[in-house]
Amino acid sequence: MTKQPGWRAHWIGLPSRSSRDARGALYFRKRFMVRGAPASGKLRIAACGLFEAILNGRKVGQDHLTPGWPDYRRRTYSMTYDIAEMLFAGQENVLGVTLYEGWYSTYLSEPKFHIRYGDDPMLLAELSWTDHRGKPAFVGTDSQWEVGDGPITSASLYHGESYDSRLAVDYHSTARTLQSPKLEISEKICPPVRVREEIQPKAITAAGNSRWICDFGENVAGWVRLQVRAKRGTPITLRFGEMLESDGSLYTANLRSARATDSYICSGKGTEVWEPKTTFHGFRYVEVTGLPESPTPATITAVVVYSDLPEAGTFECSDPLLNQLQRCIVRSQKGNFIDLPTDCPQRDERLGWAGDAQIFCKTALYNQQAAPLFRQWMQAMRDGQRKDGAFPDIAPHIILDHGSAGWSDAGVIVPWTVWRMTGNREILEENFAAMMRHVRWIAKANPSGIRADRMFGDWLAVDAKYPQHAPTPKDLIGTAYYARIVQQLAQIASALDRRDEARRLLILVKEIRRAFAKEYVTTTGRVVGDTQTGYLLALAFDLVPRAVRPAAISHLIRTIEERDWHLSTGFLGTPLLCPVLASVGRADIAWKVVLQKTYPGWLYPVLNGATTMWERWDSWTKERGFGDVGMNSFNHYAYGAIGEFLYATVGGLDQTDDSIGFSRLRIAPKPGGGVTWARTTHQTPHGQAEVEWSAKGKRLDVKVNLPPRTTGVLDFPGMRRPLRVRSGIHELRVRQT
Ligand code: BGC
Numbered sequence: 001m002t003k004q005p006g007w008r009a010h011w012i013g014l015p016s017r018s019s020r021d022a023r024g025a026l027y028f029r030k031r032f033m034v035r036g037a038p039a040s041g042k043l044r045i046a047a048c049g050l051f052e053a054i055l056n057g058r059k060v061g062q063d064h065l066t067p068g069w070p071d072y073r074r075r076t077y078s079m080t081y082d083i084a085e086m087l088f089a090g091q092e093n094v095l096g097v098t099l100y101e102g103w104y105s106t107y108l109s110e111p112k113f114h115i116r117y118g119d120d121p122m123l124l125a126e127l128s129w130t131d132h133r134g135k136p137a138f139v140g141t142d143s144q145w146e147v148g149d150g151p152i153t154s155a156s157l158y159h160g161e162s163y164d165s166r167l168a169v170d171y172h173s174t175a176r177t178l179q180s181p182k183l184e185i186s187e188k189i190c191p192p193v194r195v196r197e198e199i200q201p202k203a204i205t206a207a208g209n210s211r212w213i214c215d216f217g218e219n220v221a222g223w224v225r226l227q228v229r230a231k232r233g234t235p236i237t238l239r240f241g242e243m244l245e246s247d248g249s250l251y252t253a254n255l256r257s258a259r260a261t262d263s264y265i266c267s268g269k270g271t272e273v274w275e276p277k278t279t280f281h282g283f284r285y286v287e288v289t290g291l292p293e294s295p296t297p298a299t300i301t302a303v304v305v306y307s308d309l310p311e312a313g314t315f316e317c318s319d320p321l322l323n324q325l326q327r328c329i330v331r332s333q334k335g336n337f338i339d340l341p342t343d344c345p346q347r348d349e350r351l352g353w354a355g356d357a358q359i360f361c362k363t364a365l366y367n368q369q370a371a372p373l374f375r376q377w378m379q380a381m382r383d384g385q386r387k388d389g390a391f392p393d394i395a396p397h398i399i400l401d402h403g404s405a406g407w408s409d410a411g412v413i414v415p416w417t418v419w420r421m422t423g424n425r426e427i428l429e430e431n432f433a434a435m436m437r438h439v440r441w442i443a444k445a446n447p448s449g450i451r452a453d454r455m456f457g458d459w460l461a462v463d464a465k466y467p468q469h470a471p472t473p474k475d476l477i478g479t480a481y482y483a484r485i486v487q488q489l490a491q492i493a494s495a496l497d498r499r500d501e502a503r504r505l506l507i508l509v510k511e512i513r514r515a516f517a518k519e520y521v522t523t524t525g526r527v528v529g530d531t532q533t534g535y536l537l538a539l540a541f542d543l544v545p546r547a548v549r550p551a552a553i554s555h556l557i558r559t560i561e562e563r564d565w566h567l568s569t570g571f572l573g574t575p576l577l578c579p580v581l582a583s584v585g586r587a588d589i590a591w592k593v594v595l596q597k598t599y600p601g602w603l604y605p606v607l608n609g610a611t612t613m614w615e616r617w618d619s620w621t622k623e624r625g626f627g628d629v630g631m632n633s634f635n636h637y638a639y640g641a642i643g644e645f646l647y648a649t650v651g652g653l654d655q656t657d658d659s660i661g662f663s664r665l666r667i668a669p670k671p672g673g674g675v676t677w678a679r680t681t682h683q684t685p686h687g688q689a690e691v692e693w694s695a696k697g698k699r700l701d702v703k704v705n706l707p708p709r710t711t712g713v714l715d716f717p718g719m720r721r722p723l724r725v726r727s728g729i730h731e732l733r734v735r736q737t
Contacts, residue, residue: 002180004046004124009140012175013122015147024162025152025278026099027169028123032139034131037089041129046078046185049121050102052277055086055095063192064305065280068339068376069103069352071383071396072117077188078124087129095139099123100155100278107158108398110348111257115398122178124185146171155278158258158348160240163274165267166232189376190307193338195222197304200297207248211289214300219284219612219635221335221345222305223262225275227298228291232268236290237261240283242346242634243620250287254632258348275303282335282346282635284611306334310369310683313653315646317678321595322646324606329640330367332613333360336637337370340377340396344615344633352377352395355456356638358410358417359575363643365421366682374418375427381411382434389441391434393455403441404455405478406572411438412485416492423661423685428492435489436501442482443508449515453478458533460616460631461570462600467631470570472533476520477572480537483512487541495660516543525551532559533573539584540576553584565592566600575641582649582670590649591673594642602642613640651680652702653691656713661685667704668715668722671695671736686710686727695736704730 001010014026043060045053047067053060060081067077087093099121107114126140150169154162202217214224219242228236240260241250252260260281264274286302288295315326336342341357341364342350357377364370377395384397391411393404402408412435415427442451453474461470490505520528520538525548527534535556538544544552559568567577581590597603600617608620615636619627626632648654652669655662662684669678669691677694687707694701698718706712706727715722718736 001177004180004185006185007124007126007140008138009124009126010142010177011122011124011180012141012143012145013178014120015173015176023101023154023156024149025155026121027148027150027171028097028099028141028175029146029148029171030095030139030144031092032095034087034089034091034093034129034137036131036133038084038087038129038131039134041082041084041087041127043081043083043095043125043127044078045081045097045125046076047099047121047123048072048076048118048181048183049104050100050278051123052098053081053095053125054098055083056088056093058086060086061192062194064195064277065102065193065339067188068190068192069396071380072104072183073397074383075184075186075379078185079188079192083127084129095125095127097123097125098150098152098277100152101157102278103157103396106156109351113399122181141175143174143177145175146173147175148172152278157279157350158260159279160260160262160281161276161279162263163276164265165272165274166265186379189379190339190373191309192307193305194308195303195305196308196334199302199304201300204295204297205248206294207287209289210291211287212291212295213244213248213250214286214288214295216284216286216302217611218331219282219335220302220304220331221282221338221635222280222303223276224286225273225301225303226264227271227273227300228266229271230266230268230292232266234266234268234290234292236264236266236288238263239287240281241285241287242283243626244285246625250285251626253626253629254634255346256348256629258346260346280305280338280345282344304334305338307337307339307373309337309373311367312369313366313647313680313682315643315651315678315680317650318676319673321603321606322650322675325602326643326646328606328610328613329363329637329643331611332635332637332640333364333367335612335635337364337368337373340380341373343638344636346635347633351398352380353407354381354391354393354395354410355404355407355459355571356636358406358413359571359641360637361414361417362421363641365418366643366647369683371418371422371424371427374414375424375430378411378415378427378431382431385411385434385437389437391438401455405451405453405474405481407456408438409481409485411435412488416488419492419495420660421662423663425495428496432492432496432498435492439486439489439505446482449479449482449512450475450519451478451482456571458570458572461533461573462568462617464570470533472529472531472573476528476534477537479512479516479519480541480543483509483516483543484541486512513543517545521545521548521552523548525549526555527552530555530559531573532556532567532577533569535559536569536573536576536580540580553586556580557586557589560589560593565589566596566598567593568600571638574639575644578642578645578649582645587649587670587672590645594645595673602639610634613637647680647682650675651678651691652693653680653682653689662689663710665689665706665710665712666715667691667702667712669693669702670717671700684710698736700734700736702732702734706730
C-alpha cells in the first residue's frame with residue numbers, strides 16, 4: 001500500500017465500495033491509551049471530503065467545512081490542531097472523525113455537468129503527543145480504525161442534510177486502507193470557515209399546515225440551529241430561500257436543482273438542539289414544517305459562517321441608501337467568502353468564478369484582510385492551469401474552459417491587486433512563473449496582438465438578450481484585458497527584479513496598445529461598438545492614443561447621457577464606470593450614475609429591499625416580479641465592485657499610483673450628489689488610516705489620520721495644489737471652487 005509522502009499514517013475509507021447506499025456521513029473511531037501526562041500533542045489531519053474531529057467527546061477546533069475546497073485533482077489541505085489539553089492522562093482516549101462528501105464527492109454544478117472529483121471521501125490523520133518523560137507517541141489512520149454509520153443519513157452541499165437523532169453511531173466494520181491518491185497535501189493557507197454571527201428571526205409567519213416562514217431580515221450564508229421539544233420520530237423539515245413569492249411562500253426557483261432542504265427527526269428526549277454540519281445555504285427566509293407548536297425566536301437561529309478573516313475597513317456617509325449599498329456589498333462578500341471567492345452561495349453553482357473574483361478583489365481587500373483567501377485561491381488557479389499555460393475560468397477547476405478574457409486573466413489581476421493593496425510579495429513570487437505562462441499562451445495564440453475570445457464577454461450587460469450576448473465586441477474586451485495583464489505583469493516583474501522579463505513585457509504592451517488603437521479606436525476617438533464598456537476598457541487600461549483621449553471621454557459621456565445618465569454595462573464594464581469618470585475629472589457624472597434610483601443602477605435593488613448585491617439589476621422588481629430564473633442570484637458580489645469607488649472617491653481614502661500597500665496615501669475625496677459627510681477607515685499594513693469630511697455649502701472640513709511610516713498627498717476640491725504630508729493627524733478647511 002503506497003503511503004502519502006511525509007505521512008506515517010495511511011489513507012482510509014469505506015470498508016468496501018458497495019457498503020453504502022444513502023450518502024450519509026461516515027464515522028471513524030480509534031481508541032488508544034495515553035500513559036503519563038502529555039506535555040504536548042497535535043492532530044494533523046487531511047481529507048478528501050470534509051471532516052470533523054471529536055477527541056474525547058469534544059470538537060477539535062472551532063472550524064467548519066474543513067479542510068475546505070482545494071482542486072482535488074492535484075491537492076488537498078491538511079490542518080494541524082494543538083490537542084494537548086484535550087488528552088486524558090493515564091487512561092483510554094477516543095478520537096472520532098466524521099467524514100462527509102463535501103466538495104470532493106458531491107455532484108457539483110448543474111445536472112447537465114454533474115462533476116465530482118471522487119466516489120467516496122477519504123481520511124488521513126495523525127495524532128502525536130509526548131508523555132511527561134518526553135517520549136513520543138503516535139496514532140495514525142490505518143486498518144484498525146472502526147468505521148460505521150450514524151445519524152447523518154444524507155449530506156449534500158447543495159441539497160442539504162438529513163439527521164435522524166434516533167440513530168446512534170453503529171461501528172460495524174473496520175476501515176479499509178487505500179492506495180495513496182496522487183495528491184499533494186499542503187497546510188491550509190486561508191483561515192478556516194467559522195461561525196461569525198448568529199441572528200434571531202425578525203418575523204415568524206404561519207403559512208398553514210404546520211408550516212411557518214421565518215424571516216432573518218438579511219440574506220446570509222450558513223444554516224440554522226433548531227431547538228425543539230417533540231415526540232420521538234417527529235420529522236421537521238427546513239427549506240431555505242432568499243426571497244418570498246407574492247403569496248408569501250418561499251421562492252426557490254432560482255436555486256435551480258439545489259434542493260436546499262435540511263431534515264431532522266426528533267429523538268423525543270427533552271429539548272433537542274440541532275444544527276447541520278455538512279452543508280450550507282444562502283437564505284434570508286426559512287420555511288419550517290412539522291413543529292408541534294408555533295415557533296418562538298428561540299426555536300430557530302441563523303448561524304452565519306464565512307472564512308475567519310479580520311475586518312479591514314468601513315465606509316459610512318450621510319446618504320442612507322449608499323450606506324445600505326455598502327452593507328449589501330459586505331454581506332455579499334461574507335456570504336461568498338466561504339473558503340474561496342464564489343459567485344453565489346445558494347444555487348447549484350457556488351463556484352470560484354475567476355471573473356467575479358478579479359472584479360471584486362480590490363473592494364474585498366478594502367473590506368476584509370482577505371489576502372490569505374486570495375493566496376489560497378491562486379494555488380487553485382495554478383493547480384487548474386492548462387498544460388499550454390492558460391489559467392482556468394473557475395478555480396478550483398471543475399468544469400468549462402480556460403483562457404477566457406476577463407475570467408482566466410484573474411490569474412494575473414488578483415495577485416497584482418493583492419500586492420498593491422497589502423504589499424504582499426509572496427503572492428507575486430508564488431505565481432510569477434504561472435502568470436508568465438498564461439501571458440505567453442495568449443501571445444502565441446494571438447500574434448497580431450488582437451486577442452480572439454468567444455466566451456463570456458461583458459456578461460449580463462443591460463442590452464444583452466442572453467448573458468453572453470453583450471454588444472461590446474469580445475475580441476475588443478480580450479485585447480484590452482491582454483494589454484492590462486501584460487502591463488501589470490511588467491510591474492510585477494520589475495518588483496521582483498526580473499529586469500529582462502519586465503523589459504520584454506513593456507515592449508509587448510506597446511505592441512498590443514498599438515494593435516488595439518488601430519483596430520478599435522477611430523481617428524475621432526470613437527471606440528468600435530460605441531458602448532460604455534468599450535470606452536471604459538479603452539480609457540481605464542490606457543489604450544486610447546493621447547490625441548483622441550478627450551474625444552473618447554466625450555463619447556463615453558454621450559453614451560451615458562443617451563441613457564439618461566444610466567449605465568448599460570455588464571460584469572466587466574460596471575466596475576470601471578465610476579472610477580474612470582472620477583479619474584478623468586468627471587466625478588459629477590459618476591455621482592449622477594451611482595445615485596440613480598431607477599433601473600439600471602446600484603440603488604434600484606437597494607430601493608427594492610436588497611440586503612445583498614443581486615446578480616441582475618432587476619433580479620426582482622415591483623412591476624415585473626422575479627427576473628430570469630436561469631441566472632437570478634440574490635447574493636452575487638460582482639456589481640459590489642462599486643465599493644472601491646465608495647472608499648477611494650467618495651470617502652477619499654486611496655493610495656498614489658506608485659504606492660504599494662498604502663505606503664503613500666492619496667486622500668482625495670470628491671464630495672457631490674448632495675452627500676454632506678463621509679467617514680472611511682482602512683487597516684493598511686502600516687496601521688489604521690482614516691478620512692472624514694463634511695461639507696457645509698462651499699466649505700469642506702477634512703480630518704485625515706495617516707498611519708505611522710506613511711506619507712500622504714492631500715488633494716481636495718478647491719486646493720490650489722496637492723499638499724504633501726507625513727503620518728499623523730491633519731485637519732484642513734478648504735473652500736470648494
Ligand atoms: C456565474 C457568474 C459567472 C458566469 C460566467 C455564472 O453562472 O454565476 O457569476 O461569472 O457564470 O460567465
